[in-house]
Amino acid sequence: MRTEITINASNNPAANYIGWAPVRSQIRLADLSGVTGPVTVRLRNQNSGTGGQITFFSTILRTWGDELPLTLPANGSPVDFFIAGRFGRPSMADRDAAIQVINASDARELSITRLMVRIRKNANNLTIAERDRFLSALARLNDRGMGRFSDFRNIHRSAANDEAHGFAGFLPWHRAFLLDLERELQQIDPSVALPYWRFDQPAPRLFSRDFIGVADFNLGRVQFSPSNPLQFWTTDLAPGVVRPPRFNTSTSRASNERGAVISEIDTLLQGGPNNQYRAFAILEDKPHNHAHTCFGGFISDLDTAAKDPLFFLLHANVDRLWAKWQWFNRRFDITSTNSYSFLGRAGDPRATRIGHNLNDTMWPWNQMTGGFRPNTAPGGNFPNSSTTRAPGPTPAVRDMIDYQGLIDPARRLGFDYDDVP
Amino acid sequence: MDVEQYRKQYEEQLRRAAEQQTSYRDLLDKSKSTPMVLGLEESEGGEQDEMAELIKLIRNKDEDVELRIRTLDAISREAGEHGELFDVALELLQDTNEPAALRRSALSFVQQISFGSTRFAAKRPNYLAVLRSVVDDKDTTLRRRAMGILAREKDEYVQRRLIEGLEHRSKALIPPAKAIQLLGYDIHAEHYPILRQIVERPPSRAAKKEAIRLLAADASSKDLLLEILRDKGESSDVRNISAIAVQSLAPTEFEEIAKQIVMDDSEDNAMRATCINALAHFANPAVLSEDSKLDEHIEQLSATSSSRQLKQATRSYIAKRKE
Numbered sequence: 180m181r182t183e184i185t186i187n188a189s190n191n192p193a194a195n196y197i198g199w200a201p202v203r204s205q206i207r208l209a210d211l212s213g214v215t216g217p218v219t220v221r222l223r224n225q226n227s228g229t230g231g232q233i234t235f236f237s238t239i240l241r242t243w244g245d246e247l248p249l250t251l252p253a254n255g256s257p258v259d260f261f262i263a264g265r266f267g268r269p270s271m272a273d274r275d276a277a278i279q280v281i282n283a284s285d286a287r288e289l290s291i292t293r294l295m296v297r298i299r300k301n302a303n304n305l306t307i308a309e310r311d312r313f314l315s316a317l318a319r320l321n322d323r324g325m326g327r328f329s330d331f332r333n334i335h336r337s338a339a340n341d342e343a344h345g346f347a348g349f350l351p352w353h354r355a356f357l358l359d360l361e362r363e364l365q366q367i368d369p370s371v372a373l374p375y376w377r378f379d380q381p382a383p384r385l386f387s388r389d390f391i392g393v394a395d396f397n398l399g400r401v402q403f404s405p406s407n408p409l410q411f412w413t414t415d416l417a418p419g420v421v422r423p424p425r426f427n428t429s430t431s432r433a434s435n436e437r438g439a440v441i442s443e444i445d446t447l448l449q450g451g452p453n454n455q456y457r458a459f460a461i462l463e464d465k466p467h468n469h470a471h472t473c474f475g476g477f478i479s480d481l482d483t484a485a486k487d488p489l490f491f492l493l494h495a496n497v498d499r500l501w502a503k504w505q506w507f508n509r510r511f512d513i514t515s516t517n518s519y520s521f522l523g524r525a526g527d528p529r530a531t532r533i534g535h536n537l538n539d540t541m542w543p544w545n546q547m548t549g550g551f552r553p554n555t556a557p558g559g560n561f562p563n564s565s566t567t568r569a570p571g572p573t574p575a576v577r578d579m580i581d582y583q584g585l586i587d588p589a590r591r592l593g594f595d596y597d598d599v600p
Numbered sequence: 601m602d603v604e605q606y607r608k609q610y611e612e613q614l615r616r617a618a619e620q621q622t623s624y625r626d627l628l629d630k631s632k633s634t635p636m637v638l639g640l641e642e643s644e645g646g647e648q649d650e651m652a653e654l655i656k657l658i659r660n661k662d663e664d665v666e667l668r669i670r671t672l673d674a675i676s677r678e679a680g681e682h683g684e685l686f687d688v689a690l691e692l693l694q695d696t697n698e699p700a701a702l703r704r705s706a707l708s709f710v711q712q713i714s715f716g717s718t719r720f721a722a723k724r725p726n727y728l729a730v731l732r733s734v735v736d737d738k739d740t741t742l743r744r745r746a747m748g749i750l751a752r753e754k755d756e757y758v759q760r761r762l763i764e765g766l767e768h769r770s771k772a773l774i775p776p777a778k779a780i781q782l783l784g785y786d787i788h789a790e791h792y793p794i795l796r797q798i799v800e801r802p803p804s805r806a807a808k809k810e811a812i813r814l815l816a817a818d819a820s821s822k823d824l825l826l827e828i829l830r831d832k833g834e835s836s837d838v839r840n841i842s843a844i845a846v847q848s849l850a851p852t853e854f855e856e857i858a859k860q861i862v863m864d865d866s867e868d869n870a871m872r873a874t875c876i877n878a879l880a881h882f883a884n885p886a887v888l889s890e891d892s893k894l895d896e897h898i899e900q901l902s903a904t905s906s907s908r909q910l911k912q913a914t915r916s917y918i919a920k921r922k923e
Contacts, residue, residue: 267601311916318881323848344716398777398806405873406912408881411844416817417784418844436705437673437712444617464677468715472708475745480752481716483785507610600603 181210182220182251182280182289186262193369193565195274195294198595199264200583201239202566205257206249206280214253218282220289222247222260225277231270231296233278236261239588248283264296266600271306273370295370299499300597302374302390302492303382310390313374314408316367317488320360324413330558331360332414334543335485339553341532342542344481347456347520348535349463350501351579353494355541355561355570358592360491362562369565372594375495378433378470379442386428391489392420399423399476414486421476422487433466433473440466440473446500447507454508457520459501467497502582502599511581513537518580537577545573567593651678655688661698669705679713686710686723690730693742700739707734707745732757735773744774751782759786766794769803777806784814792818799824809841816845825849829857836868843874847882855883863897869905873913876901880917888921895921 185205187194206222208214224233224245235247239261249258262278270276274293282289305313321328334356335343343352361373376385385391392401392409401420403410412420425435433440446466450459470493472479477487484490505511510518525533533539533551540547543556560572569590570578584591654675658668672689679685692698692706710727714720720727734746735758750758762779765772772779780798783791795811795818802808812828815821828834828842847854858875861867876898879888888894902914 265601266603266606315881315916315920323851323882340716341718345718349716397775398781398810400781400810404912405840405870405909406877406916408877408916410840410874411847411878411882413816413848415785415787416848417787417813418816418841418848419813421781436669436701436708437676442617444613447614448618461677463716464713468712471715472712475748477752479711479715480749483752507607507614600606 180208180213180218180282180289182206183209184278184280184290184292185257186292186294187566189565191565192293195292196297196369196566196593197233197262197264197294198296198298198583198593199266199600200585200591200595201236201261201263201588202591203239203588204260204262206251206260207257208251208253208255211253211255216253217250218253219248219250219284221281221283222249223279223281224265225279225291226275230272230275231294232265232268233276233294233296234263234265236263264298264595267597268296269298269300269597270296270370272308297370297372298595298597299372299495300374302376302385303380304384305374309374312368313364313371314390316364316371318408318411319367320363321412321414323411324416324418327363329414331356332485333555333557335481335490337482338555339542340481341551342534342553344463346532346535347460348539348541348576349467350460350498351519351576352534352541354498354501354579354582354592355544355574357491357494357498358594359544359558359561361594362564365564366562373495374492375499375596376489376492377443377496378440378466378473378493379446380432381430383429385492386424391492392422393428394422394424394474394476399474409488412488420487420489422478422489423475425473425475433470435469435473437469440469443500443503447504450504450508453517454504454510455517456510457516459504460520462497462500466500470497499596499599502596505580505582506599511583511585513577513580513586519576535576537580538575540573540575564593567591569593651675651682651684655684658688658692665699665702669702672702672705672709676709676713680717680719683719683723686713686720687726690723690727694730694733696737700742703739703742704745707742711749728753728755731755735761740774744778747774747782751785754786759783763791763794766798775807776803777810780807780810780814784810787814787817789818792821796821796824799828805835805838809838812838812841812845816848819849822846822850822853826853826857832867836870839868839871840874843871843878847878851882855879855887858883859891859894862894862901869907869910872901873907873909876910876913876917880913880920885921 187202208218222235235243237243237247237260247260249260251258274295276294276296278292280289320326343349357373364371376382386393388402388404389407392403394401399421401422411418426433446462449461471484477483478490512518516522519537521531521536523530524536524538530536534541542552543558544561546556546560548554548556561570561574569592578590581587581590582592654671657663658671675685689706689709693703728750731746731750734742737743747758761773762783765779766776792815795814798807798811799815812825815825825842825846829839829846858879861875862872898914898917901910902918905911
């Protein structure tokens with residue numbers, strides 16, 4: 180007798196990655212030898228002391244905990260259940276979490292399914308192994324300036340400014356941009372999740388030669404240790420990164436002549452007493468623009484910002500702040516202006532610029548060029564994922580709001596943050 | 601972690617923060633006007649008069665500089681509605697009689713509010729013109745920052761001035777290494793001859809390194825870069841940059857030289873670590889598979905070397921080879 184578990188609607192182990200959001204799973208008797216009737220099994224979170232931890236749900240609405248009893252039909256038909264990573268207990272390594280299935284009658288183990296609770300974490304707190312896997316994947320994506328990264332560099336340029344900045348869609352567009360990059364990294368190493376730079380806290384381990392690099396005092400040229408693969412980072416045919424900081428990256432939060440970036444709490448308070456998206460979106464200026472201009476060099480200017488790998492960690496934090504605001508204020512309902520300002524589509528009365536209304540598809544993934552859109556659309560459609568079908572090849576703004584699939588599970592995008600349940 | 605407990609704790613943090621908002625934090629609440637926050641008298645004429653009063657304060661040369669800077673910062677959130685603030689900041693930036701601290705703050709202000717914003721598109725030509733006027737400023741920081749912004753904008757004027765400074769040192773506005781770095785934002789084939797000259801007769805080691813980086817895209821500089829890479833008499837950091845440039849320019853030749861460097865026990869450890877790192881991440885695995893001696897040597901280095909960097913690079917190489 181043997182059981183088989185399917186996660187994220189796939190038998191492929193490449194689908195065995197989960198976050199905090201419950202995902203539908205199935206279990207069935209795969210080997211029916213010796214089966215005479217329904218079999219009661221217990222699903223267990225194995226290794227509850229180390230690695231990623233799993234919570235089971237019998238239905239999407241009901242928490243069950245570390246174990247879940249289920250009765251499996253003798254004919255091998257599947258039984259649904261739900262799993263999620265246990266908040267606060269993400270994986271540290273690929274497939275360090277496991278579901279153990281025990282026969283309730285004789286306590287015999289029927290199967291072990293290994294998986295990963297893959298979560299975006301504070302870059303300053305990554306383990307050395309997590310850091311090195313991320314750097315290696317990023318460097319290979321760049322491939323000395325000849326890799327797929329060049330599309331990301333070419334998407335975030337002045338010519339596409341109106342698609343991504345200055346309007347309501349700033350947050351959804353950048354959420355899609357980061358997820359696109361993260362999925363590319365996961366093609367190289369599926370255990371990688373994009374880390375974030377908490378710019379309102381000192382991050383000495385991030386700003387080290389072994390990680391995102393340290394700028395030299397005179398030129399702002401970023402120095403990497405010889406074993407750091409980012410030392411081969413190349414954009415626009417020239418190797419290297421320029422990033423002179425206007426603050427002490429070892430001891431301080433991000434700041435410049437105009438002071439320090441506002442804290443996470445103050446950012447969340449920007450939503451105002453009614454916690455509306457329209458008010459909260461001011462974070463594009465503070466802290467986002469502020470954080471960009473706490474350095475000189477690539478990251479301080481829109482056209483060159485994405486040349487610096489730090490760009491993606493900075494934006495992961497901006498996205499995390501939005502996610503936290505959404506979580507705290509329950510802002511996932513795409514039919515409410517509390518969650519997003521412009522609910523229609525371009526051309527509607529009182530609509531905003533094309534690409535920034537809820538039902539507008541987003542450039543470049545929609546591959547629309549000319550007119551109000553830029554003349555080129557680098558990178559093609561949005562990439563698939565082995566863990567979710569969302570958002571599809573041509574995402575719209577609406578596809579970025581309910582990112583955990585809390586209202587509509589089909590919208591789950593497959594990422595989570597370590598401090599946002 | 602209990603999520604409901606976590607939510608309660610977070611709610612408490614937000615509540616406390618909201619209660620303790622300082623005058624700066626009060627700016628986040630649109631119901632309070634900026635003059636109140638700054639402790640100024642509120643004008644009877646409404647928002648327009650308030651803004652005019654604040655602008656007057658910022659422009660007032662007799663006023664305390666710190667207060668002027670603070671006011672400029674405090675009203676940045678109003679910049680979307682009050683385009684004149686952009687002009688005021690440009691005025692301050694351009695005025696060489698104003699204190700440098702205020703002018704730098706004005707530059708940061710303009711840079712921050714215009715990052716990614718199309719609201720100031722019409723003001724852009726003036727912004728760039730003001731930056732060009734700052735290129736000759738006596739304040740070194742302002743000069744460098746203005747040149748940096750213009751270089752990233754691929755501004756022809758600043759490129760001309762950079763080349764001029766590299767060709768005639770007496771006309772240099774910034775150190776040659778910085779000038780080369782800024783030139784790199786828009787490198788053209790016509791720049792390569794002067795970069796090669798700098799590599800051959802460098803004004804400083806920093807300038808040489810910056811020039812080597814830019815030559816990574818110049819096929820006709822391949823031999824020059826290979827020569828530097830092979831030269832054990834050259835400093836380790838210059839050779840390191842050459843390795844990176846050669847790897848980009850001539851990957852196959854680089855792999856051969858990198859293997860030689862790794863196998864050579866008299867080589868510099870940092871160079872060997874760089875080469876092992878490059879082979880681990882970018883070399884053709886099929887080619888590496890044919891070289892068992894290299895694998896053995898790297899395993900030996902991993903076991904015996906006392907260099908932290910070298911050990912780290914060998915560990916990464918061994919892990920990648922096992923993938």
